[in-house]
Amino acid sequence: MSEYKPSDIEYKWQQYWDKHKTFKTDDSDRSKPKYYVLDMFPYPSGAGLHVGHPEGYTATDIIARYKRMKGFNVLHPMGWDAFGLPAEQYAVKTGTHPRTTTENNIDGFRRQLKSLGFAYDWDREINTTSPDYFKWTQWIFLQLYNKGLAYQADVAVNWCPELGTVLANEEVIDGKSEVGGFPVIRRPMRQWMLKITAYAERLLEDLEELEWPESIKEMQRNWIGKSTGATIHFDLENKKDQISVFTTRPDTLFGATYMVLAPEHPLVEKITVPAQQTVVSAYVETAKKKSDLDRTDLNKHKTGVFTGSYAINPANGARIPVWIADYVLISYGSGAIMAVPGHDERDWEFARAFDLPIQEVVSGGNVEKAAYTDTDSADAKLVNSSGEGVSLDGLGVTDAKARMIEWLESSGKGEATVTYKLRDWLFSRQRYWGEPFPIIYVDGKPKPLPATELPLLLPEVESYQPSGTGESPLATIKEWVETTDPETGEPARRETNTMPQWAGSCWYYLRYIDPDYEHGPVSKDKEAYWMPVDLYVGGAEHAVLHLLYARFWHKVLYDIGVVSTKEPFRQLVNQGMILGETEYTMYKTDDNQFLDAAGVDAWEGPLTRIKLKPEHLVKKQDVFELNPEELKKPVTLIHPDGSREESSEFLKVFAGKPLPYIEARSFKMSKSRGNVINPDDVVKAYGADALRLYEMFMGPLEQVKPWSMSGVEGVYRFLKRVWRLFIQEKNDDLNPLIGNHEAETAQLKALHEAIKKVTEDIESFKFNTAISALMIFVNDAYKWEKLPKSVLKDFLKLLSPFAPHLCEELWSRLGNEGSVAHHEWPLFDPGRLIDETKTYAVQVNGKVRGEVTVAAGDAENKEIVLGSAKAEPSVKRYLDEGQLVKEIFVPNRIVNFVVKPGK
């Protein structure tokens, strides 16, 4: 070996780390500050790792290695979120036990992760499907149950009669099953629900204390969707029942000219008059067939029918009609609204469509033309709002709301109310491959199993085919379903639903802390030391559900004393998606027209896409031109039917002619597009260190960015340069320039500039600029005539979190013992950056016209700096031509002369 060959060194060091347990976390050492850095653990799919995984994993790995060198006790674990649909679907198809599939996939993932050199403590590996783990998932469910946070309800699910199974939302595409394209209908089934709504306020409030991206917090806030307003009770004419509505605009009660019930509202049947019975039932039937999605898709025009009944507006005694319409959702508020068409856009549209009266009660707009919803404007004053009990006329919206609520409460017609969009969590799946519920039914009543019965294992089955009834395949296993109550010996039936994939991922961060603990999910002592997670990195796709569910469980565990922190994840960072390489596309119609961007959008007929390679093109200003040398290189034609054709003739037509519009865009990686990058291939060609380095060098971690193979080559070249700085290619010896020389001032300056930049950038997750600082150092070092070992050692420490294999190798070649990972991070000394001179840019009227260099001691001396600046020929010219009116001197920053033209 002589030149840099990652394949020769990477595996060697991975073995070394494994053997020496280099990254094992020592729980007993409490003298050091702790740092818990966590990755969102993967679902081990059959497809293996994609390049998005190593992005976040490398970032946390750098942080983990860095913090360890900084003297922290670091917890950096990995595991598998291994329950889930794909393994079960594969089982249905092939009969392979999902456990087998899962184990194979995990082996693949583990091998891939190890090949990237991540510094995990593999002794803490966990797997959500292992009984030792899901025992505690089940245990947590029992705690939820005992606290009254788990209940059963009939909830509509995606039922597919042809497949005889219930489908997850993602298995339903356009109302048809993804597999087979069979129709899917909404059908109520008994389901387990978790009362996350009971924690809505705390989930909202505690967001404040988290160091999370503002966008994610905002998404969670929107998801929780808190609204404050009032509940108002409307009497019905000639009936005893009342309709209660929730409104955020109680101030507009005088403008309520009709009411609307959701079609599913329980009162619909009661209040529909005989004459309207037929149309109402028909409408209710159609609404039932529409899924929630359909309803919102078709929100262009409003539909609804009159029930024939009237309600009384409590404010003014007006008799107002009660309608039903599917723009009112049963799942929000009370499933009924008071309609104020003057000041609500949806109500306005509905009123227009059905010719219902529109009453203005807030001035400032023209309710004949549109609903006036402004509440902040100074013009927005209540009008037409006086009744027997209360008058709001002349008040602003805020005051009017308060006055109205006061009156509603004192007169018993309503009360202040807070509602949330957040709905309870549908917690059961009709599947085999999930955690069984520790619940039995005795005489048809649910009863929790005692904790001593856990884990409740999945039975072995012969077939993974759906039961056909919508129940899980577990329902078909009689000997499992039929059991006895362990406490009384009475016959009992087991719950046949299983838990959703979210369950296992809701608390895994706790299990890493104490993976073998037998008396609970985690021991108190270790939990108190390690929690909260200091840094959590993962994809933004989990911004809402996973993070909200995990926070919810954590708060429950906090309430029952299992954990000591209110929130699980102190700091959160989302890595941005990695897109495929930029694609250059021309669009051609069947009659040989080429379309531009707008044309492509508008075009509905068949299109042939022509994929060009970057080397085909030269960009001049804003337009692409053909590179004349590359005309023979084939382009790929993708025909309307999806077939592909390589053509080396295609571009010749354009020789010397202007090119049509070429779209330059990157797309999400997908199998169908054929732009997926496999990390294994990259490792094979360039090594793990190059892959790690490239993924960090691409750009800011949080940002979406396109992959580029030549970018990988760039960092690979850098690693080779590092190698050659240390090792002579011709004989594999150490570079003879290396020795125990005393470091020169300039060398120390270069080193400490790198130390400063890399340290600061790692702390703020700016890995791309940290790497560029390391490159600058190497570019410098190549010019040196002597290479002091001490300087090179510090450099290796700086590079080691990014490219650990290479650094371990060079570290040992320099004659050091042990792993570089166990050494201290270099300390930055600002004294090393002091220059002997200071250079100022000199501006005239804000434009740089020259620079001056003064001795460092004179840098803050205004007279000296301005004096030499004025003498600078390129500056003097401008001073001579005009009249100097002002001198700006900002010490250590800039000099600027303001010069008026003419003498």
Added chain:
RNA sequence: GCGAGAGUGGUGGAAUUGGUAGACACGCUAGAUUUAGGAUCUAGUGCUGCAAGGCGUGGGGGUUCGAGUCCCCCCUCUCGUACCA
């Protein structure tokens, strides 16, 4: 529609938070070396101009000695969300 974020060379991206725009890298050009190279080294590379210079951070205005950065208006793109009363 609403909410959030972003627009900088041919490309990915820098810019100490108001102080020399384009660091670092890719690509490209020229040269050197090599049997050859997708290897390595040297120099150059925002646009425009022979040059002096001029122009340049999506567009238009403004504040300032000075604006990629601050303020106002507009355009485009990405992500999230969707009849939430």
